[in-house]
Amino acid sequence: MRRSRIGLSLYAVAYLAFLYVPVLFLPLFSFNNSVFIAFPLNGFTTQWYGQMLADSAMLHALRNSLEVGAITAAVSTLLGLLAAKALTRYRVPGGGAVLAFTSLPLFIPDIVLGISLLILLNLAGVPLSLVTVIAGHCLICIPFAITVLMSRLDGFDKSLEEASLDLGENGWMTFWRVTFPLALPGIISSLLLTFIVSFDEFLIAYFLAGSEATLPIYIWGQLRFPYKLPAVLALGALILVASAILVVIAEWVRNHGIKDGKRAVVGA
């Protein structure tokens, strides 16, 4: 028993190494003083970071991605919140079918979502732009938002809302003073997760962005040029760190928010 547990622990560590080591090559070589990405390492440099930050096309793509991510996060979280409230608080006819339908994008390859949206926009005569990218990203982010927010709304006591209604608050004030503070950790983690999904998404944006570029589209374009790779690695390293921080915050808020949510209601 003891020995099998040690074996499992070793396996777990090896598995973590398998998950992390390939990814950690990006930051490692981003500080390597050579345009070739190979061993042996050639000395420490931060020149690739300087080169990357001076690239105006990169900065433009970054701004696009931040915009698309922020709007996608806000829209899909709002729509997810409405749907999650409906599905957890009311007996909606066909609720199960609705939930299955909204989670469909998780089970359809991105390429199919991308081309079918492209066909629709083309037939409708809508020009491709960042707006069409946002529409595509909302499609894949809504299932995430609904899942996160439903588990959050399921997790707290429905009678708190009923109590507020019984004490004479109307539906809107009940939402603001009871539901919203309780759901806040879920809302924050939904905002962060949908932002990351949108920020990272490549293929749908590739089909729908027209002449604009998001950051993944920019990176995709750079991968063809070997001499640009170190700067791409520097960018990649920064993205890794930033999204890791966001995920840790999102998960932490989701798991530790329950006490704070209660306090917010009691304090209000």
Place this chain on the structure above:
Amino acid sequence: MRVKVAMGGVTARLARFYRRSEGARGLALLSPTMIIMVAALAAPLALLTLYSFWTQAGYGVDTTLTLAQYADSLGRPTYRALFYRSIEISAAVTLITVLLAYPMAYFVAFGVEKSKFIWLILLTIPFWTSYLLRIFAWKLILGYNGVINSGLMSLGLIHAPLEFLLYNPFAVVVALAHAWAPFAILPIYVSLEKIDRSLLEAASDLGDGPVRRFLRVTLPLSLPGVIGAAVLIFVPTTGDYVTPALVGGSGGVMIANVIEEQFDKVGNWPLGAALAIASMAAVGIATLLFTGAMRAAARRIH
């Protein structure tokens, strides 16, 4: 004035009905999301299907309904080979990912007492970082002048770079198995965590050793998680574009790369649409066969 009062009465009655009927309020709350989902998912998929029955004519399309694109998609040996290869690669990815993830999920569910949350975060962080760059990392690792080759050469273990590492189906399988790992760990972990611990004690009390207990209790009860993980990995990876494009080379091309070509360079949208529908159908059938077989197996173990 009277009209206004009457109108007020109607709206008040409607408002009362609205407040009383749970279904109506639920549907009202759901409607914005549903409208978006229908407009951005159902309508485009319907149009994609329609497109697959049309024909490309110069820069426009001939809207006479025809099965020609399907005859082309399924009849041409190169496309058929691509369907098979996409499904084979994804099946291999699914099998490897689930097998590697199971012990890991088992460790977090049964081996970790206090810090489960930290383990789960550690296991999911890589998933949230750029997909493009995670796949690209494998190109750096497996490439001709890559990490493995340059590392082995500077250690003096090999004298010429190994060429079989990159640009083949093997590289695609490795990169995908790495990228999709969390999708296997989380569902399996959830199903293991749900298992009633007293069942395991009962099996031990009744004389089952650890191996028998695992095979007769733990494994069958965790099968829903295994099936969920398999579907969650198999279905999307069959349509992966980035990985075959970056590390697959000509031998590792998958169906999504050909579909993309039809919408980009080749400019034959109806054929691309038919290839997309046909691949979704093939994947759907393969998934149903697999889940059916797994459920039957689970029933036999019980």
